[in-house]
Amino acid sequence: MPRLRRFLRSRTEAAVSAISSADPVYIYDFVLESIATDIAMYPPERGGVLLGPIGKYCVSQFIFDHDAAATGATFTPSLAIGKQVRAAELATGREFKGLVHSHPGTLDRPSGQDIVSIQHALECNPHLATYFAPIITAESFQDSLDSHELALARGKLSFFLAQRTRDGTITIMSRDVHAVPLRDDLIALAKHYGAIQEPECFLSHLGSTEIAAGCVVLPDQTEIMVMVSELYPGTPPLVLITDTTGKTEQLQISWQLDIAAGTRLLTALSDAIPSGVGELARAYGPTRTRPFTLDATRAAVAGWASHWYRVPQHEPSIVEEVQSGLTARTPISTSETVQDSCVLVVGAGSVGSMVVEQLVRTGITSIVVVDPQVVEASNLSRSVYEARDIGQNKVDALARRMLGINPGVSIRPLVDRLEGIDPSTLLTLCGEADVVVAATDDPQTQLIANRFAYSAGTPAVYIGLFDGAEGGEVIFTLPNETACYLCAASNRAAVLSDNEAPRLDYSTGRLSSVRAVAADVHLVTCAGVKIALCLLDSGVGGNGFLDAPRANGQSYVFFALTPNFLFFPQVFQDTASQHAYQTVWARPVRASDCPVCGDDDKRQAPLAHPLESPSVDHILDALSKHADDHGQ
Secondary structure, eight states, X not given: OHHHHHHHHHHHHHHEESOOOSOOEEEEHHHHHHHIIIIITSOSOOEEEEEESTTXXXXXXXXXXXXXXXXXXXXXXOHHHHHHHHHHHHHHOOEEEEEEEEESTTOOSXXXXXXXXXXXXXXXXXXXXXXXXXXXXXXXXXXXXXXXXEEOSSSEEEOEEEEEOTTSOEEEEEOOEEEEOHHHHHHHHHHHHTOSSOOEEEEEEETTEEEXXXXXXXXXXXXXXXXXXXXXXXXXXXXXEEOTTSOEEEOOOOOOTTSOGGXXXXXXXXXXXXXXXXXXXXXXXXXXXXXXXXXXXXXXXXXXXXXXXXXXXXXXXXXXXXXXXXXXXXXXXXXXXXXXXXXXXXXXSHHHHHHHHHHHHHTOOEEEEEOOOBOXXXXXXXXXXXXXXTTSBHHHHHHHXXXXXXXXOEEEEEOSOGGGSOHHHXXXXXXXXXXXXXXXXXXXXXXXXXXXXXXXXXXXXXXXXXXXXXXXXXXXXXXXXXXXXHHHHHHHHHHSOTTTSOOEETTTXXXXXXXXXXXXXXXXXXXXXXXXXXXXXXXXXXXXTTHHHHHHTOOEEEEEOSTTOTTHHHHTTXXXXXXXXXXXXXXXXXXXXXXXXXXXXXXXXXXXXXXXXXOHHHHHHHHHHHHHHTTO
């Protein structure tokens, strides 16, 4: 017997080479758990078969051989295990990889008899290029593990494989082995989220590729499925989440290779799926910290990504909190009438964009914005737009920005010229609005807004700047109470000289671009916004801000943005301590034959006279004739 032992030992040392520098073998940790449970926790020798994806150095399945012929020093597989292996190969598409069995004591290398058996197995299976032959030793180990060893719940696994060489001989060598930590990571995940059930690991398919998977069921029955390849956690997993309604979707995660491998999955999912109390819900917002809306359409306008959130019960939503905050320190908007009003804003340039933002910050929750243009770099100096908005439609960029201020605001962007809207639709828009604000540099558009707003019985505000931005104007109209914009604009001709009035660009029909700093533009704009808010609710009305002007018919406000502008020196010549800024409130005369605000028999219903696109000369002639006919 001693001579036989020396012979077998010499065969072992000659046949088993040093650790190979070739690709390592990967084995899923749930497979290691099964091996530890069925083999390492019992006295040797015990064993079973290993299976895995075809052509890969990967072990994804272990089948324990219950019927093996085994003693304390020998292990012989049963015939029954061979039938199980063939059935598994046919059913799963995996292939037989080899045998794992335990050794007594500290014998953590293939024995001489093992070598004979391994060589015989490869000879009987010519389709196999390699044969896995790991050894389990249950004795505790004091030193650190080598690269071909893995720790088990008790003892260790030492990995060896046999490989055919070109000359037909068989070489047995140790091989680096890596545990794929799916089960361990899922246990950490389940603990983090307070899952009651232990995670379940299994094998699945992604297309034609086999993949390991595991499932964690959260306390609210939301299911998280993690699917990994043998290269995990070096490569990110595929994560699917199924909510309580049964809807399944892929979870987008950030996979950070610069943090410890054992915490990557927990870190990624903690960022994507918050823990804590409250119902887990799919929603949208600019950050993962709090949901802003459940509405995908609204989120698309705002540019918000979808995230998973914990929605606490009995806690105000961000919309309720923001709306309450917007009105908390704005006395003019304390009335529910103002908050629930709808405003139609025509024009989204330097004036219009500021109007919309001020209305939203005041608590207005419903705004329709009409403008056909896109944001240009030159708009950034005097408007609310940002560099990222360049090239976007103004109304779309404005809607995105406003949702960032109040997630509950309803912004309806219309990319169109006012005259491009169907007349009946335009009349409806004006009729549904509580106030119309016209802030364009196009006289034609202003006159159309005037015609339809006045006919619909809707108050309107018209905001503009004079050439050179030395002055500006705000005109408000109250149907059947004040003169309309056409009459007011005609009255303007009697006050302003040709050098002071807004000038037209004859190539476009629009007002020439006014060079002005944002402060001047916004001063006139903010005055127009305050007037619009007062028109929305005369009961709140800025403590009666418009009471006196309305009583006197003063619906036209001139602004002097520079000293000694127009007639202002004459008006204030005997008043001490005067300097720009100054205002004069004027009373436009309503012409009896005005087709908009004149006598009933002179008015022209908008739908009875379809919209036209008059020439520049036609606009000038209309304003001039209107002024001349009434001696203004």
